Amino acid sequence: xxxxxxxxxxxxxxxxxxxxxxxxxxxxxxxxxxxxxxxxxxxxxxxxxxxxxxxxxxxxxxxxxxxxxxxxxxxxxxxxxxxxxxxxxxxxxxxxxxxxxxxxxxxxxxxxxxxxxxxxxxxxxxxxxxxxxxxxxxxxxxxxxxxxxxxxxxxxxxxxxxxxxxxxxxxxxxxxxxxxxxxxxxxxxxxxxxxxxxxxxxxxxxxxxxxxxxxxxxxxxxxxxxxxxxxxxxxxxxxxxxxxxxxxxxxxxxxxxxxxxxxxxxxxxxxxxxxxxxxxxxxxxxxxxxxxxxxxxxxxxxxxxxxxxxxxxxxxxxxxxxxxxxxxxxxxxxxxxxxxxxxxxxxxxxxxxxxxxxxxxxxxxxxxxxxxxxxxxxxxxxxxxxxxxxxxxxxxxxxxxxxxxxxxxxxxxxxxxxxxxxxxxxxxxxxxxxxxxxxxxxxxxxxxxxxxxxxxxxxxxxxxxxxxxxxxxxxxxxxxxxxxxxxxxxxxx
Amino acid sequence: xxxxxxxxxxxxxxxxxxxxxxxxxxxxxxxxxxxxxxxxxxxxxxxxxxxxxxxxxxxxxxxxxxxxxxxxxxxxxxxxxxxxxxxxxxxxxxxxxxxxxxxxxxxxxxxxxxxxxxxxxxxxxxxxxxxxxxxxxxxxxxxxxxxxxxxxxxxxxxxxxxxxxxxxxxxxxxxxxxxxxxxxxxxxxxxxxxxxxxxxxxxxxxxxxxxxxxxxxxxxxxxxxxxxxxxxxxxxxxxxxxxxxxxxxxxxxxxxxxxxxxxxxxxxxxxxxxxxxxxxxxxxxxxxxxxxxxxxxxxxxxxxxxxxxxxxxxxxxxxxxxxxxxxxxxxxxxxxxxxxxxxxxxxxxxxxxxxxxxxxxxxxxxxxxxxxxxxxxxxxxxxxxxxxxxxxxxxxxxxxxxxxxxxxxxxxxxxxxxxxxxxxxxxxxxxxxxxxxxxxxxxxxxxxxxxxxxxxxxxxxxxxxxxxxxxxxxx
Numbered sequence: 001x002x003x004x005x006x007x008x009x010x011x012x013x014x015x016x017x018x019x020x021x022x023x024x025x026x027x028x029x030x031x032x033x034x035x036x037x038x039x040x041x042x043x044x045x046x047x048x049x050x051x052x053x054x055x056x057x058x059x060x061x062x063x064x065x066x067x068x069x070x071x072x073x074x075x076x077x078x079x080x081x082x083x084x085x086x087x088x089x090x091x092x093x094x095x096x097x098x099x100x101x102x103x104x105x106x107x108x109x110x111x112x113x114x115x116x117x118x119x120x121x122x123x124x125x126x127x128x129x130x131x132x133x134x135x136x137x138x139x140x141x142x143x144x145x146x147x148x149x150x151x152x153x154x155x156x157x158x159x160x161x162x163x164x165x166x167x168x169x170x171x172x173x174x175x176x177x178x179x180x181x182x183x184x185x186x187x188x189x190x191x192x193x194x195x196x197x198x199x200x201x202x203x204x205x206x207x208x209x210x211x212x213x214x215x216x217x218x219x220x221x222x223x224x225x226x227x228x229x230x231x232x233x234x235x236x237x238x239x240x241x242x243x244x245x246x247x248x249x250x251x252x253x254x255x256x257x258x259x260x261x262x263x264x265x266x267x268x269x270x271x272x273x274x275x276x277x278x279x280x281x282x283x284x285x286x287x288x289x290x291x292x293x294x295x296x297x298x299x300x301x302x303x304x305x306x307x308x309x310x311x312x313x314x315x316x317x318x319x320x321x322x323x324x325x326x327x328x329x330x331x332x333x334x335x336x337x338x339x340x341x342x343x344x345x346x347x348x349x350x351x352x353x354x355x356x357x358x359x360x361x362x363x364x365x366x367x368x369x370x371x372x373x374x375x376x377x378x379x380x381x382x383x384x385x386x387x388x389x390x391x392x393x394x395x396x397x398x399x400x401x402x403x404x405x406x407x408x409x410x411x412x413x414x415x416x417x418x419x420x421x422x423x424x425x426x427x428x429x430x431x432x433x434x435x436x437x438x439x440x441x442x443x444x445x446x447x448x449x450x451x452x453x454x455x456x457x458x459x460x461x462x463x464x465x466x467x468x469x470x471x472x473x474x475x476x477x478x479x480x481x482x483x484x485x486x487x488x489x490x491x492x493x
Numbered sequence: 494x495x496x497x498x499x500x501x502x503x504x505x506x507x508x509x510x511x512x513x514x515x516x517x518x519x520x521x522x523x524x525x526x527x528x529x530x531x532x533x534x535x536x537x538x539x540x541x542x543x544x545x546x547x548x549x550x551x552x553x554x555x556x557x558x559x560x561x562x563x564x565x566x567x568x569x570x571x572x573x574x575x576x577x578x579x580x581x582x583x584x585x586x587x588x589x590x591x592x593x594x595x596x597x598x599x600x601x602x603x604x605x606x607x608x609x610x611x612x613x614x615x616x617x618x619x620x621x622x623x624x625x626x627x628x629x630x631x632x633x634x635x636x637x638x639x640x641x642x643x644x645x646x647x648x649x650x651x652x653x654x655x656x657x658x659x660x661x662x663x664x665x666x667x668x669x670x671x672x673x674x675x676x677x678x679x680x681x682x683x684x685x686x687x688x689x690x691x692x693x694x695x696x697x698x699x700x701x702x703x704x705x706x707x708x709x710x711x712x713x714x715x716x717x718x719x720x721x722x723x724x725x726x727x728x729x730x731x732x733x734x735x736x737x738x739x740x741x742x743x744x745x746x747x748x749x750x751x752x753x754x755x756x757x758x759x760x761x762x763x764x765x766x767x768x769x770x771x772x773x774x775x776x777x778x779x780x781x782x783x784x785x786x787x788x789x790x791x792x793x794x795x796x797x798x799x800x801x802x803x804x805x806x807x808x809x810x811x812x813x814x815x816x817x818x819x820x821x822x823x824x825x826x827x828x829x830x831x832x833x834x835x836x837x838x839x840x841x842x843x844x845x846x847x848x849x850x851x852x853x854x855x856x857x858x859x860x861x862x863x864x865x866x867x868x869x870x871x872x873x874x875x876x877x878x879x880x881x882x883x884x885x886x887x888x889x890x891x892x893x894x895x896x897x898x899x900x901x902x903x904x905x906x907x908x909x910x911x912x913x914x915x916x917x918x919x920x921x922x923x924x925x926x927x928x929x930x931x932x933x934x935x936x937x938x939x940x941x942x943x944x945x946x947x948x949x950x951x952x953x954x955x956x957x958x959x960x961x962x963x964x965x966x967x968x
Contacts, residue, residue, distance in 0.1 A: 328582020
């Protein structure tokens with residue numbers, strides 16, 4: 001049962017082969033056994049989860065079930081969850097029990113899903129390894145000496161290690177896709193505005209987007225059906241008709257037959273994502289995956305994203321700028337951490353924020369404050385915004401020649417815990433392939449496509465045009481029907 | 494040598510919406526501290542702002558009323574600074590692209606125009622309460638997020654009197670004419686910051702100091718007067734003025750610097766990524782334009798048809814209530830009666846209203862009653878003096894002027910036979926005055942008229958008495 005996909009679990013619950021209480025208990029047991037080593041969860045509350053499971057069972061008994069009713073889902077600790085500790089991986093919020101729930105949490109609640117716990121993450125989602133968490137690093141279930149990626153490393157680890165059937169996550173520069181790649185699962189960052197940010201602790205508002213993590217594209221589609229939707233409490237939420245993201249899963253590409261279901265699909269291969277910095281083990285796995293796509297009918301088209309090299313510098317101006325302002329509310333006045341001893345108001349602010357935030361968060365607040373300062377704003381912030389538009393234009397041009405863009409999610413497989421601790425810039429380069437989609441607001445996903453050095457997973461990155469999530473999930477699903485990378489389970493799990 | 498004072502005002506107008514600028518919490522004043530602050534107002538993690546359409550609509554009304562440009566695309570920006578009553582650590586305001594640009598209002602009966610730079614939407618901060626907390630400060634976030642329209646003028650005022658006149662004109666506009674603000678100054682609904690500098694006439698602008706948070710017209714005047722005196726004194730003593738923010742202390746009547754430019758904040762303005770640019774459609778602007786009460790400008794235009802002197806037209810269009818009262822009084826009156834009606838509106842009617850602290854919309858004498866009364870003065874039924882008595886009777890609740898005139902016997906004696914008899918008696922009884930008049934002393938004539946009026950107990954038609962008297966004395 002722990003290896004079953006959501007469709008199977010849903011059917012088992014519907015036919016009462018298993019109850020939600022049993023299923024939830026099964027995963028809670030696994031968390032109890034393995035979380036000590038993996039550190040994927042910050043908060044687990046079996047009483048609360050089992051009580052939600054009992055409610056779900058009652059709902060199923062009444063015949064009032066939705067596809068995810070009774071299925072336990074782990075939530076990244078960035079989503080405010082009423083009555084649950086919501087820490088965002090920070091000492092600053094280590095005492096913060098949220099009085100309200102995020103839109104995403106409400107949606108899963110309305111669907112009858114069970115809250116399995118809150119997952120570990122890089123502090124305020126700033127990091128690519130889940131090492132910046134106040135709660136300690138998360139370990140990669142494939143090899144515990146390695147990082148799971150980040151910032152959603154807890155959610156990725158939970159899904160990969162079968163501590164949860166599915167999880168929610170957020171992605172500002174790759175925080176869903178990179179950990180999905182490094183742990184061998186499927187993760188999707190939707191088009192900006194598809195998932196409401198209400199109740200999602202803000203890192204960089206114009207880039208943050210919630211999305212699902214699951215074992216497969218099919219699971220991701222089922223999760224996105226619940227997460228997506230207009231929310232008037234988020235001014236950047238897009239008012240669109242609800243979509244069924246599973247609708248195209250088994251539908252071949254336009255005009256293709258069942259034998260070659262992706263016949264006619266044009267895959268754009270950006271030369272900039274295959275150059276220097278890409279390790280050869282990852283390059284090999286990606287090439288094999290692309291060959292597999294060709295086998296089921298797709299063809300490769302060489303394309304160029306000429307401004308792609310500017311994406312990391314632009315991102316590290318825009319994201320810290322927004323973060324420096326977004327994190328100002330953590331001032332020790334109303335909630336969260338306050339320094340135990342201080343003199344006047346300024347001293348209270350300084351001590352609270354010095355003690356409450358970790359090093360990486362402070363680094364980014366400083367960068368962000370600097371680039372927004374009088375006299376620097378034009379040279380940094382405005383210029384970065386111009387680059388952002390150029391990057392979006394690169395994709396507009398690319399999508400005239402191809403249907404999706406593919407490449408590696410991350411330049412390397414997972415690295416050892418502590419390996420990049422003293423080199424933040426090297427760490428930032430982990431997101432070199434994922435950041436452009438955030439800057440452009442495009443939907444992008446990572447699917448497992450093989451293994452590289454140290455027998456660690458490799459992820460294939462897929463970027464689609466705006467609102468093409470259903471088609472992207474469908475072609476990923478076709479790939480997963482032809483391969484079994486997404487079925488692999490880490491040995492220790 | 495002379496000094497010239499240069500003043501520009503920034504006025505914060507609290508918009509009369511039910512809910513806040515970016516949240517659904519109530520804006521009601523005076524609630525128990527922190528009971529009207531929702532998750533958005535206290536800036537819990539993860540909450541997001543949603544702009545209040547009613548506040549945007551009010552800003553557009555303002556822009557239309559002052560003849561400014563309504564920007565169809567304006568941008569909310571974050572103004573970053575730390576303070577305990579600013580929960581997010583930034584205020585959402587508008588910086589580079591405000592919703593309204595330009596426009597103007599006039600003061601001094603239309604003789605001077607004050608240009609507006611811009612008007613932008615923003616949210617208010619909470620309140621810090623430094624008393625009653627034994628060495629600590631209390632924070633009340635009920636006001637946090639209340640919608641404000643900040644109206645910035647050009648430095649077009651040259652005295653504290655002009656500054657007050659401008660502020661009053663703006664108050665009448667936003668409170669009475671377009672009704673976007675409740676106008677309660679004690680509750681902070683209308684607050685002024687004054688930028689004050691002095692210079693030698695013709696010189697370029699001097700260094701300004703900004704007096705913050707003046708919430709009465711009296712304080713505005715006192716603060717500017719003190720500041721101007723202080724700046725002139727400083728300069729004449731050979732000192733220099735440094736740009737600074739100053740506070741006015743109403744107890745001492747003095748201004749004092751609270752921070753200088755050197756330690757001024759760098760607010761790190763940038764577009765708020767939680768809010769898309771504010772798009773306002775042409776159709777919406779037109780819809781608002783049509784729904785607006787007739788503008789004072791429009792009413793002033795109508796007053797021109799009544800051929801009143803400019804100063805009186807301005808008096809009568811000082812605010813919407815006055816203009817409405819005057820227009821409905823004039824409508825249907827013979828043109829010849831309009832000047833007298835105008836005098837009565839700014840004279841007896843205003844005097845009674847002031848006594849009871851009412852505006853024209855609550856006048857106890859209606860335009861119809863006033864028109865009928867003045868008709869009786871013009872047709873000679875009552876003297877203007879007696880008309881005051883009729884007016885007062887109507888003010889106290891009696892309805893019909895004719896009934897009042899009848900009941901109180903206030904009709905003028907216009908019967909020439911009766912008047913001639915009285916005049917004859919007066920001539921007979923005052924030979925000395927008659928002698929004096931005939932020897933060329935005009936004053937004596939007035940004395941005789943007075944005697945005749947006295948004999949009629951004030952009811953004689955003075956014009957007629959004049960005529961009869963002259964005829965008889967000449968004869």
